[in-house]
Amino acid sequence: MDLSIVELSRIQFAMTALYHFLFVPLTLGLSIVVAIMETVYVMTNRPIWRQMTKFWGTLFGINFVLGVATGITMEFQFGMNWSYYSHYVGDIFGAPLAIEGLMAFFLEATFVGLFFFGWDKLGKVQHLVVAWLVALGSNFSALWILIANGWMQNPVGASFNPITMRMEMTSFFDVLFNPVAQAKFVHTTSAGYVTAAVFVIGVSAWYMLKGRHWELARRSIAVASAFGLASALSVVLLGDESGYDVSQNQKMKMAAIEAMWNTEPAPAPFTLFGMPDQQARETKWAVHIPWAMGLIGTRSLTREIPGINQLVAENVNKIRSGIVAYGALMKIREAKGDVPDNVQVSFENHSRDLGYAFLLKPYVNDPRTATEAQIVKAANDTVPTVWPLFWSFRIMVALGFGFIGTMAYFFYMASFKGMRFPRPALRLAVWMIPAPWIAAELGWFTAEFGRQPWTVDGVLPTALSVSHLSATDLAITIAGFALFYSVLFIVEMGLMIKYIRKGPYQDVEETEEWMERHEKRLNACDDDRAGLSPAE
Template identity: 55%
Template sequence: MQELETVIALSRSQFAATALYHYLFVPLTLGLSVLLATMETIYVISGRPVYRQMTQFWSKLFAINFALGVATGLTMEFEFGTNWSTYSHFVGDIFGAPLAIEGLMAFFLESTMVGLMLFGWDKLSRGKHLLVTYMVALGSNLSALWILVANAYMQNPTGAEFNPETMRMELDSFTALFFSHDAQAKFVHTSVAGFVTAAIFVIGISAFYMLRRRHMAVAVRSFRVATLFGVFASIGVICLGDALGFINGEGQPSKLVAMEGLWETAEAPAGFNVVAWPDQESMENRFELQIPYVLTPLVTHTFDGTIVGANDLVSRAETRIRDGIPALVALERLSEDPDDRDALRQFRAHGDNLGHALLVKRYAPDVTQATPAQIEQAARDTIPPVAPVFWSFRIMVAAAFLMLGFLILATIYSLRGQIVDKRWFLKVAPWMIPVPFIANEAGWVVAELGRQPWTVYGQLPTWISASTHSVGYMIFSLVGFVALYTVFIIVEMFLMVKFIRKGPDDGPLPPPTESAVAAPGHTSQWSQA
C-alpha cells in the first residue's frame, strides 16, 4: 500500500508539473491571438501601415509562444493513458469526445492558419489575411473551450451515467456536458484572463521601448490598444471570477471552504478571512483577520444565506460513505454475476454514493468491515488541502485587483497623451509582466487542488485513478519531464528576449492608403506614420 501511495503522489506531481509548465504559455496565446486580430482590424480599416508593422511584430512573439505551448501540451493528453489508466477507463467515453473535437476542430484550424498568418502577408489580400488572423484567434479560443468542457466534467460531472455492466461512466447527453454552468463560466473566465495577460505583456514591452525612445510609432500605439483591450478584460475577469466562485460554491462546497478557510458553518452575516493560518489536522484556523459582513453576499449573492463549513461537510460525507458501501458491495457481486437482479436493485438504490464508498476502500479493503475511525478518516479526506488553496486564491485575487488598478492608470495616461512623460510608470510596466502569469498559475492551483480528493468530483477518488507503475519509473519520468520543460522555458525566454531586443522592423513604410484616418488627439512625430 505504501508503494501505491508513493506512485500516486509521483503521478500527481508529474501531471501538476507538466500542467503548470504548459499553462505558462496558454493564457498569452489566447489573449495575444485576439489582440493581433484587433490590431490588424485597425490596419485594414484605417489603411495605416504602422498597424501592419505592429501586427507583424507581435505575431513573431505569438509564434514563439504558440510553438512552445504546443510542445508542452502534447504530452499531457498521453499522460491520461500512461499514468491514469483507471481514470481513462472510467471516463474515457466522456473525456475523449471533447478532446477529439478539440484536435479536429480547433487545433488543426489554429495550426494551419498560424502559418498563413505569418507568411501570407504578401500573398493574400488585406481582407483575406485579416480573416486568417481571426481564424487563428478563433482556433486558439475554441481549443480552450473544448479542453475546459472536458475539465468541467471532472469538476462538476453532468451528462453521463454509470453503467454497472461496463464499470464506467457513459455519456448520455452531450448537450448537458457542453452547456454545463462550470464549463461555460470557466471558459469565459480563462479566455478573458488570457486577454489580460496579453495586454500587460504588450504594455510592458511597449513601455520598455518608450523608455529608450525606440520604435516609438509602434510602441505608443501598441500601448494604447493594449490598455483599452486590457482594462475592459480586467473588469470582466473579476466579474467572471465571482460568477465562477458562486458556481463552485453550489457544485463544490468543499473547494469553497478551502478557498475561504471556513471550518464551521457560517450564518449570515459572515466575515471574510483576509488572512488566516489554517490547521488541517485540528480543522480550525490558528489565526484569522476578517472583514465583517463581506463573505455572505460575496459567496451566496444574498444577505441572509448560510455557508456550510468543513465540519458539517465531513459529517455529510460520513453519511454518504455509509450509504455508498452497499452500492460498492453490490457492484462487486455484479462483477462476478452480471445477472444478479438483487445486486442490481441494491446498486441502483445506493449508487449515487458509490464514489464516497471508494474513499473508505483506501483504508479498509473490505468496506463491510470499515471501522468508524476509518469512515471518519475517509470523510475528512473530502476536504482538500486548505492552506495551499486558501493562499493561492488570495494571490490570484490580489493580482487581479493590482492589474485592474495598473490598467486603469495606463488607460488614463495613454488617452491623455501623457504616457511618454510618465517615466516612473514606464519603469514599473515591464515588472508587471509576470503578475498575470502568477495569477493564472494560482488560479489553476485553486481549481485543481481544490477538487481533491477526486479526479471526478464525487465519483472517482484520485487514489484509485492512477496506473500501477513502479516508483523508479515514476521518478525517472518526473525528473525527465521537469528537465525537458525547463529547457523549453529557457528556449522561449531566449527567443523572446532576442526578438524583443531586435524590435519591430523600422524600415521605410509604404504611404498610407486613401482610407487612412488621422489619429485622435494631439499629433506627434510618431503619430504621423
C-alpha cells in the same frame, strides 16, 4: 496500493500542466490583440499598424509553438500515468478532447501557417480573416479543454454502468453546457487577455524607456490598455460567477479556500487575512469583511455556507451510503444479468455515493469490511490542505484588482493625457510582466488542488486513477521532463528576448512621420495656390 505512485504521478502531471499553462494565456490574448491591430491596419492602411501586427504576431508564433509541444506531452499522460482514469471516464472526458483536436487545433494550426506566410499571397481582407480565424481557433481549443476539465469539477450528463464498470455519457448537451465549464472558459480566456495586455504594455514600456520604436510602443499601449481594462474587469466579474458555482457544486473546496471550519451564520464573512491551522481546525488572527462571502457564495443574505467540520460529517454519511451501493454493485456483478429487483433498487438509490466508498480503498480492499475508524479517516481525507488554497486564492484576487488599477491608469493616460507616461509608471509596467502568469498559475492551483482527493469530484478518487507503474519509472520520467522542459524554457525565453530586443523587422515610424509632414506641405501649397489669380 502504493501511495507514492499516486503522489509521483500527481507531481509529474502538475509539473507538466503548470509549465504548459505558461504559454496558453499569452497565446489566447495575443491572438486577439494581433487581430485587432490588423483590423486597424486594414481600415486605415497605415504601415505602422502592419508593422505592429507582424511584430506582435512573431512573439505570438514563438509562444504558440511551445504551447503546442507541451500540450501534446500533457495529453499523452492520461494514457501513460492515469490509465484507470482514462478507462473509467474516457467515454466522457475523451469526447471534448477529440473535438478539440479535430476542430479547434487543426483550424488553429492551419491558419497559423497562412498568417505567417500569406502576407504577400493574400489580399488585406483575406489575411485579416485568417488572423481572426487564428484567434477563433485558439479560443476554441481552450473551450473544449475547459469543458473536459469542468466535467471533472462537476460531473453532469453521465452515469455509472454497473455492467461495464465505467462512467458513460447520457447527455452531451449537459456536458457541453455545464455551468462550471462555461464559467471556467470565460474566466480563463479573460485572464489570458489580461496576460497579453500586461505583456504588450510591459514590452512597449521598455521600448519607451529605451527611446526606441516610440510610435509602435504608444499605439500598442493604447490598444492593450483598452483591451486589458475590459478583460481585467471581466476576470473579476466572471470570477464571481466561478465562486458561486464552486459554492453550489464543490462545497468542500469553497470551505477550504475560506478556511471556514464551522458553518457561519448567514451571510458569512470573507476572511481577508488569517493563518489557517489544520491541526487545531481554526484560523488564527483572522480579519473578516462582514457579509462578503455570503453574498459572493450564495447571492443571498439568508443561505448558509457549510463549514469543513459539517461537510466532513456529511461525507461520513455519504461513505456509508456508498458502501451500500458498492455491496449492491457486487451482487449485480455476481448475478450476471439476473439481478433481483431489491438489489437493483438499492443500487439506484445509493449509486450517486458510490465514489465515496472508493475513498476506503487505500485502507481496505473491500469497503464493506471497513471499520468506523476507517470511515471517519476516509471522510477526513476529503479535506484538502487548507493553507495553500487560502493564500493562493487571496494572492490571485489581489493581483486581479492590481491589474484593474494598472489598466485603468494606462488607459486614462493614453486616452486623455496624450500618451505622456511618467518613467516610474513605465518601469512598473516592465516589472509587472510576470504578474499575470503568477495569478494564472495560482488560479489553476486553487482549482485543481482544491478538488483533492478527487480526480472526478465525488466519482473517482485520485488514489484509484493512476497506472500500474513503479516509483523508479515515474522518478526517471519526472527527471526527464524537468530537463527537457528546462531546455524548452531557455529556448523560449531566449527567442522572446531576442526578438523583443531586435524589435520590428522594418522601422516605418520615420517614413510615416515624413509622409505626414509631406502631406501637410502639399495641403499648404494647395491652399496658397487657391488664393492666386489665373495669371499668377
